[in-house]
Amino acid sequence: MARVVLKDVRKSYGEHEVIHGIDLTIEDGEFCVFVGPSGCGKSTLLRMISGLEEVTSGSIEIDGRDVTHAEPSDRGIAMVFQSYALYPHLTVAENIGFGLSLARKPKDEIRKRVEDTARILQLEHLLDRKPKALSGGQRQRVAIGRAIIRNPDVFLFDEPLSNLDAALRSQMRIELTDLHAEFKATMIYVTHDQVEAMTMADKIVVLNGGRIEQVGSPMELYDNPASEFVAGFIGSPKMNLYDGEAAAKMGCRTYGIRPEHLKLSDSDGKWKGAVRHVERLGADTIVHLETEALGPMIARVEGSRNFAPNDTVYASPVEGREVLFR
Template structure:
């Protein structure tokens, strides 16, 4: 089991509350992603769950038992950090088996667990190598293997892919998601990359200044953002947010429209603008269009869309995909 419950969990450094009173339920077997900008408190919250930081107030329950004051080693959780933290002089096998050795596990049982973890992570042929002989992605898999053999109630990942290049990040993202499908164990994953959040999570927790802005499935947050912050954070490229007369005539303080929900024309449309920078990505082209009286709008077009810098273009937002937000920033 791996249900984790946070009740009025608070963390203060001096007089500064980096995590104001916060409540959250993480169900057994869920893949939950904490996402938000730098400094939003997501890593601090993960460390509170792990027991690496003391809570100032509130309680943390693991499978219904109060673990607020339980030492990290006794919480039954395994953490994978941004740095691999491998022992360079040890083989992959010895690195993975190290926590079992420290726990006094029978050597034959330890060998079985290491072999099983290596099989799951495609590391079997690398067990006799040293970390220096591995790629960054392979080293991160070794760090994950070291967590797997402990058979924890939940895995805690603190930005584990930050040190990898773009291609390896994509591969490891898929591997961790596949791992979750295989193990069916609760996973909590911290990232500032909302693309990782959208592609990996069963449930996303959007944090801002230590507060939860919204909790929901990736598509729920994409389709129905609760407020301007979530609207501007979830989605890549991010939602266009417009204030002023355009919003007011629609009875809102702010309106939002995603780049993929704006129709393009070279002859007629609701808004007229001038093409600025075009980002050609092969399958898609993202146009940055200057419309008088509005911020620069990002519009998604097909990869072969033929316009150039300085061209006149017309934009029409899809009315049923428009988001409206009030003066308090909340969805209307």
């Protein structure tokens, strides 16, 4: 395990600065997720930690060592990429043990460590297969195995599940969380998917335009967003946000209410509106409204509800769940 410390880390391409003075500490054994929209700098920041991108200024420490200018191989890290990057002519066993073979480790040691790694990832029955005979989820497990076998201080994941379908992504989220619990290793994970961030992280770092918007646990960010950006990014569907005259009447710059914190009634409520669209998901129903006072609004209600387009409904906030940005 290792503590990762970033001090005023900056990255520029010519005169264009893309990472603006990041200060961040990731504790030993933490599962930390960098999340944000495309172009926010999360992958660039991860690549600087790995040594694949040079740091323009500032410093990076891993396990108390300054690795700002160290080679990737000297940082005690292992990285799993979005692309599996497996060697097609090698078997699963040879792919997993490739790094050890390069390091000229004894064959008996390589075989034992490959078998141990394969057991952890449930790949024992696939060790003699080539990558073309594997599913996407199996290939990603092999890529993870290649990282695990090196016993790194820090695991780095750059959107590793984005090439998988929804069912496999859900399964792999659980498997990665189980791996973290087993190894108790420091893991830094990059994604644009806030569901992955919410379900996997001990700590979430929300990035926007090369700056940190907020750092905290998933529920800290959900319950107490520090900015309108975080409020709109964390949560699905995203928080309803209103500014201008409507917010001023409520004594704030921006007023926020999450879809799941709205109650709908066909007889009375705070805001009158008309149903525009209904998404029935089985366990709950997403209702898109056009309200007279605030304009578009999204509500999430439990179970299957018989709303129809153009129905008149009334929406009211759950007491204590409104968010006021002043």
